[in-house]
Amino acid sequence: MIEVKDLKFQYNETDVALKGISFTVNDGEWVSIIGHNGSGKSTIAKLLDGLIEPTSGEIIYDGEKLEQKNVSKIRRRVGIVFQNPDNQFVGFNVKYDIAFGLENHQVPREEMIELIDKYTKCVDMNEYLEREPESLSGGQKQRVAIAGILALNCDIIILDEATSMLDPEGVFEITNLIKELHTKYNKTIITITHDLNLAKESSKVIVLKDGLIIKEGTPDEVFKERDILLSSNLDMPFGLKAYYLASQDEKVNKNKELMDALWEYHFKM
Ligand SMILES: Nc1ncnc2c1ncn2[C@@H]1O[C@H](COP(=O)(O)OP(=O)(O)OP(=O)(O)O)[C@@H](O)[C@H]1O
Numbered sequence: 001m002i003e004v005k006d007l008k009f010q011y012n013e014t015d016v017a018l019k020g021i022s023f024t025v026n027d028g029e030w031v032s033i034i035g036h037n038g039s040g041k042s043t044i045a046k047l048l049d050g051l052i053e054p055t056s057g058e059i060i061y062d063g064e065k066l067e068q069k070n071v072s073k074i075r076r077r078v079g080i081v082f083q084n085p086d087n088q089f090v091g092f093n094v095k096y097d098i099a100f101g102l103e104n105h106q107v108p109r110e111e112m113i114e115l116i117d118k119y120t121k122c123v124d125m126n127e128y129l130e131r132e133p134e135s136l137s138g139g140q141k142q143r144v145a146i147a148g149i150l151a152l153n154c155d156i157i158i159l160d161e162a163t164s165m166l167d168p169e170g171v172f173e174i175t176n177l178i179k180e181l182h183t184k185y186n187k188t189i190i191t192i193t194h195d196l197n198l199a200k201e202s203s204k205v206i207v208l209k210d211g212l213i214i215k216e217g218t219p220d221e222v223f224k225e226r227d228i229l230l231s232s233n234l235d236m237p238f239g240l241k242a243y244y245l246a247s248q249d250e251k252v253n254k255n256k257e258l259m260d261a262l263w264e265y266h267f268k269m
């Protein structure tokens with residue numbers, strides 16, 4: 001379990017990115033963090049992975065407070081996939097890209113080949129082992145990043161806008177892979193996203209605004225808060241957009257049955 005308690009973070013004297021946020025993530029849970037640009041989402045990801053230290057407050061992994069002395073142990077458990085697939089691809093081909101991450105975590109060479117083989121199969125990239133990054137799509141590069149995380153046996157995976165630079169096909173591929181990581185591999189998942197289609201698949205949604213949590217609940221509970229979503233500048237799923245447009249149309253919104261039906265439909269789309 002991850003416990004975040006009254007977490008504050010300030011980049012400098014003027015930029016207060018997080019103003020005291022608390023939440024928990026249970027083992028095997030899928031939590032989405034949504035919110036407008038600059039609301040503090042990526043700062044949370046960096047703090048969770050120990051890349052930066054909180055100004056105050058704490059992050060506790062299974063009862064153990066994240067500190068300088070255990071940061072490398074905890075980082076071994078927490079894998080992050082970032083937004084830009086090109087920035088995180090470091091090897092000259094798929095095989096070496098994953099090997100590089102394993103080497104950083106002192107995985108013995110003999111184990112590497114087996115791990116690379118096994119986990120590129122999981123993400124359906126096993127036939128691309130010798131391929132160079134230039135010849136891969138964004139979605140394929142993100143799948144390689146995820147294979148690298150799986151090979152390290154991380155039990156917590158944070159995806160910071162990992163689908164936002166992908167084409168629709170890439171978004172579809174990675175969304176399905178995230179679902180699989182959650183259901184089949186029982187990973188704890190934190191998706192940071194503008195995409196409500198992705199957020200609606202998670203078990204819990206946290207809405208951030210100006211460094212504070214303004215709403216937390218199931219997707220169903222959170223998506224009902226129209227003003228929150230509108231003020232958060234999020235990409236709404238088509239069905240939800242249709243519901244909100246209808247709710248603003250006085251000719252339609254008085255028909256409660258129709259509005260209820262539209263609300264129900266959006267979950268099925
Ligand atoms: N390196 C930095 N130095 C100073 N201020 C920063 C730095 N990185 C982020 N900030 C500020 O901290 C706040 C939170 O930024 P953060 O990157 O966490 O937001 P975000 O919710 O991830 O935004 P986006 O949706 O654009 O990715 C913003 O006001 C931002 O300007």
Ligand SMILES: [Mg+2]
Nearest residue numbers: 041042043160
């Ligand atoms: Mg960000």
